[in-house]
Amino acid sequence: MDTTNKIKSFLTKFVRDADVGDDEDLFATGLVTSLFAMHLVLFLEKEFQVKVDNKDLDFDNFRTINAIVSLIEKKRNSV
Amino acid sequence: MGKETKIKCVVWDLDNTLWHGILAENDTLVLRENVVRVIKILDERGILQSIASRNTHERAMEKVRAFGLEEYFLYPQIHWNSKVTSIEQIAQSLNIGINTFAFVDDQPFERDEVKFSLPEVLCIDALEVDQIPAMSVMNPRFLTSDSRQRRIMYQSDIVRNQVEADFAGPKETFLSTLNMVITIAPAGPEDLQRAEELTVRTNQLNATGYTYSYEELDAFCHSDQHRLLIASLDDKYGTYGKIGLVLLETAAATWTIKLLLMSCRVMSRGVGSILITYIRQEAKKNQVRLLAEFVPTDRNRMMYITYKFAHFREIETDEPGDVTLLENDLSTIPPFPDYIQVNFIGVNSRI
Secondary structure (H helix, E strand, O other): HHHHHHHHHHOOOOOOOOOOOOOOOOOOOOOOHHHHHHHHHHHHHHHHHHOHHHOEEEEEEEEHHHHHHHHHHHHHHOO | OOOOOOOEEEEOOOOOOEOOOHHHOOOOOOOOOOOOHHHHHHOOOOOOEEEEEEEOOOHHHHHHHHOOOHHOOOOOOOEEEOHHHHHHHHHHHHOOOOOHHEEEEEEEEHHHHHHOOOOOOOEEEEEHHHHHOOOOOOOOOOOOOOHOOHHHHHHHHHHHHHHHOOOOOOOOHHHHHHOOOEEEEEOOOHHHHHHHHHHHHHHHHHHHOOOOOOHHHHHHHHHOOOEEEEEEEEEOOOEEEEEEEEEEOOOOEEEEEEEEEEEEHHHHHHHHHHHHHHHHHHHHHHHEEEEEEEEOOOHHHHHHHHHHOOEEEEEEEEEEOEEEEEEEEOOOOOOOOOOEEEEOOOOOOOO
């Protein structure tokens, strides 16, 4: 499974209407719970073996599926 | 404050402790004198209780039930394994520190084993049961309505967690089945004891790790430069009690969140984000800058993430030590999530 689909499949565990477009704003619905944010970060770290630093924890890096994918790629390439 | 660690959970042995006689030997069992009184006193004080007994689970619980005591014990451990394992298991299930445990047993051997492996646990000889209520570690500094309800709140949690574990489907759908209601209100005099208890008890989800005494909190309530807000949460299984606390410093042009904390029991309910959303809405309405202090600990990364995902950014600061200062851009403020109803009591007029 590619990065995009792995993230999508993770989202379905949390979000009712998880069929979002790759560029759709994930948080426009007020979905951002502390729990979701934490789980998302932990999932990305575990699944993609990257360390999300404090400076990466910028809202814009997580706003859309595409944004998350490019953060992951950036992190992987910098290792 | 340099105070002793108060006991939060008492673990009881059964044979020749809770009752006289040995169940496996088919003795006629008689409850120890005063034991019911002691159990009820501890329960009213918000001290949780459990069982560590070497017996057959079904048979022993049947006796406990027959004595009308079943409801008082959370996560009873009745099997043939060591009591050290049992106490560790109870501590893990309740999510409270092993150093807040006491263990009552008539057998010196059992007490010694616990003392050896878990030296932080207070071991009490069953002969001393009468003295338990008077022990200073068994007397919490304050008795709040939440402490009186603590055991019932844990029992509702057990039901909730079971339902959640069995729930197939997205988390969000599960949350919407709970019919949650969060109530945000200015802390009143009757809330201050609980507020102090929260700052002292729940350091795992404290954004700054600051703790405040009753007297300090009382001063904030009377200060026109501060707002102290307390949040409570209820759902269809019952109340979670007063679970969140916010201390805002409200200078003329800038508001600073000095303290944001919540009980770890509600970590999974999105309460932190809701409190932050509320403060952002109010700051925007009042046209002030919104800052938040954050002090990283090994346990509160979740709070940092919550702040960052709520549009807070780190800014330069002259604050001493490890204090990180965050500023909110007050741009897009999301609505409250639709799985929870948010009520305000007397806050709009005051802020």
